[in-house]
Amino acid sequence: MKIQPKALLPCIPGFERGMLMRLKKMLNSKGIVNIMYIPVILLFVSFIIYPLIKGIGISMTNWNGYSDASTYIGLENYRKMFADRNFFLIIKNTLIYGIGSAVLENVVGLLYAVLLDKKSKAVGFARTAIYLPVIVAPLIMGYIWYFMFEPIGGAVNDILIAMGLESVDLLTKGTTTVWIITFINSYQYVGIAMMIYLAGLQTIPADYQEAAKIDGASSFQNFVYVKIPLLLPSITVNVVTNLIGSLKLFDIIVAMTNGGPGYSTQSLSTMMYQLYFGKQDAGYAAAMGIFMFCSIAVISVAVLLWFRKREVDA
């Protein structure tokens, strides 16, 4: 939209026509648009780039996290990380949290979306109920489920005992516990996936589905060959955001097991936190943080590119 100098001029006492024209020219120039980037760039550099560079620097020291003293030790922390006997267990757990949650959230979210892609009061209620856990803080969600699963007095065990079965301490079962946490994380965020899929489903033109029906496609074929390809942009968004969020899962683990017993349910995030604050090994924590950042970046970009190649235009 162009500025109307004549309309503005009477409002600004002493404002000459020439000045107004210069202002107009300046506002319409590319330079002013570039200036708009400055706050964002400043924030990005301050809160992303600078900490990242600083983190790389810290990862090459033996800094304890709070003192003035630290010594440069090169890549020793990275060597220590790969030699740590718990490292591959932590990687395995992190991948279960990340990939497991992404798969569960997307499969269940898509299922919910397909089932609830209708207009009725009951459907609205169901959508709300599924979305509701999203608004609960993840730490609170973790504690709610902790009280469900705790071995003495927990709801799950009370049910088992009422059914005449033995009680089970499901929070100390290693990989099983990791899957339980993955399930809880998925339960909490499946509502977001469902909403994105619902929005995606509603953008698919009815013509395509009708054409498929006329060609004799069954409902299942319609879903697989018409809806899924057109939903790929939604799938891409969902998978990538779920993957990133779940690979750095933290709060629910802390609330439910605090990464224990021992290291059995630790993720890279919780381990990094405990290395920094618990073991006072900030250098090692930073090395793990850099490794985690690079891993998530590589996995996310790879998944993003894979899906993008398969996207089709409606």
Place this chain on the structure above:
Amino acid sequence: MKRRILSIILAACMCVGVAGCSGSGETEQTDEKGSALEGSISIYTNCVGVQAEIIQELTDEWMKENPGVTAEVVAPGADYENVMKVKMSSKDMPDIFSTHGWANVRYVDFLLPLNDMPWANDIESTFKELISDDEGNLLVLPIDQNKWGLVYNKDVLEECGVEVPLRTIDDFMAALEQIKTASNGEIAPMHIAGGDSWPLGQIFDQLATPAFTTAENNDQEALLNGTFDWNKWTDFSEMIKGMYDKGYFNEDIFTAKYADSAEAFATGKAAFCWYGNTIVEEAEAINPDVNAGLQPLPAFYEDDDMSFLNGEQTAFGIWKDSENIELAKSWLNFMAKGENVKKFCESESMLPGIETDVPVDVGFATEYYEEFADIRSFPIFDRAFLPNGMWDLMCKDAADLFTGTISAEQYSLDMQNEYERLLEAGE
């Protein structure tokens, strides 16, 4: 164009906002002699619950006495240590902060010497050493002090026919077995809240004192100069693993929280706890009739005697670079008043950290401190003999040891490696 104009206005607002954020926070303080104190201070404490409330109440009273001052009490609870580590790394400490046992190791570089305070000479000399730096400068005001022993549920021991005091570790093991057998497994001989992680280290840390530091031929020097034989930790941890294997702990040891320990102790479902006297206060809130007892830690060797653990508990120091040192000193002087020390110590059955003219009743513990008045006290093991930062490993590996993920040898090796790393980092 409207969007562009709006963008310019928003960007300008952001810049002004950012600039505005950096310009506030200064405090005014008049420290002219003779004039009333003015200004504001921040006080950070690791205390929670009743103790945190008492600190707030006392601070409110201090502010009433000094109308020109304001004080903000911050009690972040379990996150306290992490908050303080971040503050230490950014060199932005509160004016006054709790040192929770680490005045001389972790916080020494941040603390103002308090030798000139009026109560500095009212601290018992051996205890004063623990809260002073290597040059003998007093670092903190100790409101109370630890004198940890073995806390037990008296009714449970009587019910199971266990007689106290248990003088040796063998007596203790026999008592654990007796409780398990007599109660038919209904009572946990020891309750540990492993769900909170840190309590798993308590039993190792507390029993390490009689195991390594109290006997005539002890390992104190070896632990301090880095020549300790870590094979001894293998035997020690195998002994504690034996307790786990025999079922002497609560069955939910890895998931129970601290509140569960208090509840089990209060309701007679646990005989011994490893949290010091504070667990009794928590238990009394659940069951006012809980009958608690206290004895020194049993000895590990025939020629040794029982022992107590002694150290700082609730202690406050002043940040040496604070701009409000006079205010902070005034607050410490107020807290050091006899009636205030009494109020705080009696809320948790702890001995006072400084001598005052107001007698302190430490509740259930009084009779036991009198009964065992001649028993020696030793500094808490990890604070005195391990480098700062080993606690987390001690707890995590303890859990792995109990679950069979690692062996006792691996636990010792991890302890040794971490001990050497932290010593090297400290140097």
